[in-house]
Amino acid sequence: MAKRVTILDVAAEAGVSRQTVTRAMNDMGDISDATRRKVLAAAERLGYRPSRFARNLVTRQKTHALGLVVASFRNPYFTELAGDLVEAAAERGWQVVMASSGTEAEAINLLSNQVDVVIGHFTGPDEELLAVAKGLPVVRLETPSALPGVHSVEIDLRSGVVEAIRTLRERGARRFGMVDSSYSEEIGGVYGPSPRRGWFEEEVGDQLTAVVRGEESISGGGRAFARLMERHPDTDAVLMFNDLMALGAVQSAHALGIDVPGSVRIVGVDGLALGEAVDPPLTSIAMDRKGLTAHTLDIVEALAAADFARLDSINRVVASKMLWRQSA
Amino acid sequence: MAKRVTILDVAAEAGVSRQTVTRAMNDMGDISDATRRKVLAAAERLGYRPSRFARNLVTRQKTHALGLVVASFRNPYFTELAGDLVEAAAERGWQVVMASSGTEAEAINLLSNQVDVVIGHFTGPDEELLAVAKGLPVVRLETPSALPGVHSVEIDLRSGVVEAIRTLRERGARRFGMVDSSYSEEIGGVYGPSPRRGWFEEEVGDQLTAVVRGEESISGGGRAFARLMERHPDTDAVLMFNDLMALGAVQSAHALGIDVPGSVRIVGVDGLALGEAVDPPLTSIAMDRKGLTAHTLDIVEALAAADFARLDSINRVVASKMLWRQSA
DNA sequence: CTGTTAGCGCATTCAA
């Protein structure tokens, strides 16, 4: 690769000092129109591009960047989250860098010298995050953090699960089933059943028919739902692990000739806008995503104000609330 | 804001030289375990975070970043595109920074000192892009570019539109309608009807019933579709501007008791994975998104190899091909 | 194993 064209090359080419080049490149005034043109022409001739690193270094980093780690772009939850975050971040003058490849550790590593802080629905323990982040502050979504340097916005899904089941009962449901994610199995079974499954079983009590596990995708959700209904045809309400899988359940019910919500009520989790697009529109335990992004950015700004030093854990909580559409 | 903690502060605190601090922070070897601990402790005590700009400056920028400008995160097309791009980019060692706020010019401006090149479905002319990008290379998606410094990956949608209509005819369709995007009206009517509308009308000929315009959203598509069918109930095939709007059309047809594809065949554009989630699954003119991202990254790497100098336009073309699902 | 010397490429003082 050829040696980089620097401001000095342009200065030489134009026969002026480097200052004059800076002035011309940044529309700074205090420069005659003639020299500006001359400099700009020289810059273009040489194909000059100012180094963004040198510039940011000397201007004392006025623009910050946060890294968002997502498990998969195939799940609209993450893309909707990313959208919200990018928009909210832009309003506060932050840029968002995305990463999704491989493991959490790899993603964080990739991000580590591009951003000031990393954010994500991390599954690993705080210690592990701290180790891979090497001092880079971390904000974990969904689950609370404890160690300094790791902060969190917890999502209170439990109250949503409880509310969902109680209301389903009021609407006549008596036989509850659930489709959990098989994710934990895939990664070696380190993680047990999802917390939401625990809350579900606790609240449902002896009205439980069964919990089956499915892959986190539309079709995976559909297959798991079909399996559940085959084994327990008397099930009249199903909690799906998330909206993505619930979409598959609605589709699957249709294919099996099962009436929704007449025979079975279906509830998802996440509150995706996408749930509107299916028929019947999906009822969901929605997390307050506006609040989620707002709290996240609050934390991130607090970290920025402290120059990204390792602060004691900042923890926030956002609520979940039922989004009753037509599937339940 | 307090003065930033630098490597020198840590060196002083630990009683070593700055180089030793570097070695400790970067696991570099050639350092005793004792001093490493000492340095790390000092760094933590002071809350030291290496400046990513200074580091990248001196290491000669080995990692690049590209900026992706999207019109809206509400349209799954962009989120699916973003997902593809982030994954493909990661494989080649690139980071992706996203922006969506406000106008194209604003988004490019925000990105300008964070990335090495910007990419997006830009609607403005090359001249305008060049002006706002200030020398930052631009890759425009969908439409071809001509000026040096602006490159492109064109999407050949025309052949897809033609193929769609011909096959629809083979399947018995005789009365064609279309729902176009109202976007161009909203921004002052500077842009005429969409090119895909032109190709549609040309191919359909006198079998056209009507073209109506709708807002680019699920509900907007649904309303426009309903309007079209109300005015021209004999329409038996409809091309929707994109899949997002087509989703609304399928939903609307269902609500109106119109059988799809029995009474009306519905075709979208984009080939979203999401089209699988509705009933009936959406037929679509799919662009080759794998090819799109691959070509884009090829261009981007060519630009990097030239140190992001202003190269003559690089233009690539990707095909579109029909994705026959059940709605048509 | 540790410290010293040199830049990386730019913008912000100051002088002229």
Added chain:
DNA sequence: TTGAATGCGCTAACAG
């Protein structure tokens, strides 16, 4: 209106 010095914070190359 222009130019000369200075430093942002870090790592690479060399020294010891």
